[in-house]
Amino acid sequence: MWYESNGKDTDVVISTRIRLARNLADKPFPGKLYSEDATDIIEKTKKALSGEKLDFINVFSAEPLYNTILLEDHLISSELISSKTPCGVFVGENLSIMVNEEDHLRLQCVLSGYDLEKAYNMVSSLDSRLESHLPYAFSEKYGYLTKCPTNAGTGMRASVMLHLPALTISENINTIITAVNKLGVTVRGMYGENSNANAYIYQVSNQVTLGISEEETLKKLADVVDMIIEKERHICKTLYDNSPTLFKDKVFRAFGTLANSYSMSTEEFMNLIPYVKMGICTGLFENISASDINRLIITMQPAHVTKIIGNDNFRKRDEMRASLLRDFFKEKR
């Protein structure tokens, strides 16, 4: 899975994702699609992908737990899970393709850390290979056609997921969101538009897909992300420098709780881990990396832990999470 690798700038960036919306020229858009057509699209895509290292998961008929894990891994959307027609996802290490979500195909590359160029190259190359087998809906005037006009053109959404404890705690984040929104870039919570924003995790992505090239889009996004990374690092250092003891007190109390508790809810975990992250970013932990923390942010989510205990007992889940965290943080001070 993508989060098993390390990456660049993982002190601030959890993941870089680029997804391309594509539709087949000879089928109605999803929503107006009969089951037979939906199945036909899946089969045609399977065939086109026969040379790729991608496994098909039938989201439509899969167990809810497994779909939720894919959601937590940021490989599928909640819209795909609630689809009324046949649908699924092709999953590889970094590449995936949702079939019959809002568009027929949503190709995605997701990488640990910050690397827009690599993510774009990977998904773009997959796109070319696929295009040689499948007739894409494309207009000379509008570019790639999509169900929702806001995706037409490049069909590209590039998102960088940021962990911003210092900007959040110092209450600088709202100023930044306001400023950034004026630059054609959107900042949202962890799972996109319809989610409750997690207090410390933000997804920064391009707003516009029409009348702009992929390269320009990525450049614009990168400028904003570079700026936010810089600000997060600066504020984190400032928080430390301004009151080192208070800072260490917060960081190591969070560590002490994470490393010693016997029951830990997702919410408590997500509220403690930012302090450990800030400790890593200021050099307070020698034996924990920012990538380690980013992996925990994915793997401590409810469905991931539920899979380990094998049933959906909430109490046992919180106990297992605590147990995994104790093991992870053992002797890490």
Next chain:
Amino acid sequence: MWYESNGKDTDVVISTRIRLARNLADKPFPGKLYSEDATDIIEKTKKALSGEKLDFINVFSAEPLYNTILLEDHLISSELISSKTPCGVFVGENLSIMVNEEDHLRLQCVLSGYDLEKAYNMVSSLDSRLESHLPYAFSEKYGYLTKCPTNAGTGMRASVMLHLPALTISENINTIITAVNKLGVTVRGMYGENSNANAYIYQVSNQVTLGISEEETLKKLADVVDMIIEKERHICKTLYDNSPTLFKDKVFRAFGTLANSYSMSTEEFMNLIPYVKMGICTGLFENISASDINRLIITMQPAHVTKIIGNDNFRKRDEMRASLLRDFFKEKR
């Protein structure tokens, strides 16, 4: 100092103290005492104690910090500190004598843990040695005469200081206090009558000194203390058995905070340490003893920590306390 030794039943009992109120026959009681008489009593007592391993501390003229340390060590009372006439305390490892507090002399033996017999033998033997040099105020009818009639007779107050986290947390403590008060035994907070009771520490002592022998008094007190020790152990085990995970969660979160924080107030310390104590009592810590915790309860008090930092900066004091606790708890899991 007394708390540097270990002792019996330290899982529940912090200390055993026996004090004897004595007055000189040829002097007015304190309160009606001129400075010359007060000084004379000190000098006479010094002389009488010349063969003993006791150091005299002039509480009347000592620095407030050092008096507060003696108070935290349970060697003097706040009444002695606020005395308007010359006064002081003779201090040895386990024996001490307050001079010119409510009575001319208050002989005390304090031991770590639970040992009424040893404490009585030690203070009683000191009393005999002193009596051979000083003319005690004694009546055949009333026994030893004291300023307050409630101390006359044996003049003895035997106190056992108990740390009762399980009974406190389980809210069984009030039932016990009510029951015990009917048995001629008093239960109070840490520093005696005029203090805010610390939430987890109780002092159990005899009520009556007149018309009852020392042996009877101690027997009565011991019966009550034995019963409370038994109940505390039983409830602690029950709390663990009823929900081991919740219990361990509380215990190790407290440990995690104590072992990792960079600022710790006395109040927070006193509210976390009971959970560690319960962890020790249920065998969850191999490398910490109950005596260790009892020592911390004394040495983490404000004046003790202030002495180490050398000034009375509250912030620095809480930081030093946290530092001492980190050192103590390091690698104790």
